[in-house]
Amino acid sequence: MSGKVIYFINGFTLKHRFAETEKKERINMSGHSKFANIKHKKEKNDAKKGKIFTIIGREIVIAVKEGGPDPANNSKLRDVIAKAKANNMPNDTIERGIKKAAGDSNADNYERITYEGYGPNGIAIIVETLTDNKNRTAANVRSAFTKGNGNVGTPGCVSYMFDQKGQIIIDKEECEMDSDDLMMMALDAGAEDFQEEEDSYEILTAPDDFSAVREALEKEGIPMAEADIAMIPQNYIALTDEQALKNLNRTLDLLEDDDDVQNVYTNLDE
Numbered sequence: 001m002s003g004k005v006i007y008f009i010n011g012f013t014l015k016h017r018f019a020e021t022e023k024k025e026r027i028n029m030s031g032h033s034k035f036a037n038i039k040h041k042k043e044k045n046d047a048k049k050g051k052i053f054t055i056i057g058r059e060i061v062i063a064v065k066e067g068g069p070d071p072a073n074n075s076k077l078r079d080v081i082a083k084a085k086a087n088n089m090p091n092d093t094i095e096r097g098i099k100k101a102a103g104d105s106n107a108d109n110y111e112r113i114t115y116e117g118y119g120p121n122g123i124a125i126i127v128e129t130l131t132d133n134k135n136r137t138a139a140n141v142r143s144a145f146t147k148g149n150g151n152v153g154t155p156g157c158v159s160y161m162f163d164q165k166g167q168i169i170i171d172k173e174e175c176e177m178d179s180d181d182l183m184m185m186a187l188d189a190g191a192e193d194f195q196e197e198e199d200s201y202e203i204l205t206a207p208d209d210f211s212a213v214r215e216a217l218e219k220e221g222i223p224m225a226e227a228d229i230a231m232i233p234q235n236y237i238a239l240t241d242e243q244a245l246k247n248l249n250r251t252l253d254l255l256e257d258d259d260d261v262q263n264v265y266t267n268l269d270e
Contacts, residue, residue: 053093055262056084058110058130060097069102075211082218082227115141116159117152119251120244124158124267125150126231131260140258148251149244161267162231165192166210168203168217169226175201177222189216200225204232228263236269 059080067074071081077098084094113134115127125145131137145152168186175182182201183194190209195202205213207229214227239245248268255261 051259052087053084053089054259055130056080056087056089057093057097059262060084060094061101062110062112062130064098064101069098075215079211079214079227082214082224086224086227113137114155114159115152116155116157117145117150118158119145119148119150119248119266121237121239121241123150123237123239123248124161124233125251126159126162126263126265127255127261128263128265129258129260130262133260137258137260140260141255144251144254144258147254148249149247150251159231161235162233162265164207165230165232166203166205166207166213167226167228167230167232168205168214168224170201170203170217170222171225172199172201174223174225177220182222185216185220186213189213230263231265233265233267236267238269 060077063074063077063080067076069077071078081094085091110130110132111134113129113131115129115138117125117127119125127141129137129141142152170182177185179196179201183196186194186203189212191203191205191213192209193202193204195204203213203217210227210229214224217224239248248266252264252266255264
């Protein structure tokens, strides 16, 4: 996902593929909008394009080192390139990043490290990082939790409360395809779930099927506001105490400003 802090507002049930007669019943005209949060997040991050490009640049390095520099033979690299283009990263910047990662054996070696912990009132927080200095990153993440009256826990302490899924968000205004046709196409490509909201569509996939579904949509010219592997909360916690919410936002803001932090997930119900 582009950007940093991701606020998942609505819970929903994840199911396996279902019979065609059930599919139309899956449309959920929700009062909340994941897309509205994505638009807010993108507007907030417009002033931080350099940082977003840095994050995507690191993802390019990881993808190239894991699967090679040829997008035709590297689905993860194709996904990152699509993400880069969605964030208006110039093509020459993308190409330079790929060539640098492929040709320089001494290029920065980034490591994926995930931190889990608790914010105020037991709000679960997962922090995904890409770093070339894990000591620096660990210190910064712990400081962010502490300053928001939270604490970093042990691996696995909150991740069991989330499901890892491919998540694709489509702006209705940008999508000319009929909702039923879009749903059928996504499901035929391997999607697990389709949700319709007031201003957007949400498609969920198993992580291994994400690339195939995203590419099927891309092939049909479907514009995607967001497409990434995400951690989806199974349940949500409302935070009504004003000071607790202020403390949580302090932690999230500090994490968002950290260049090593790639994504942040919470089970906050806003």
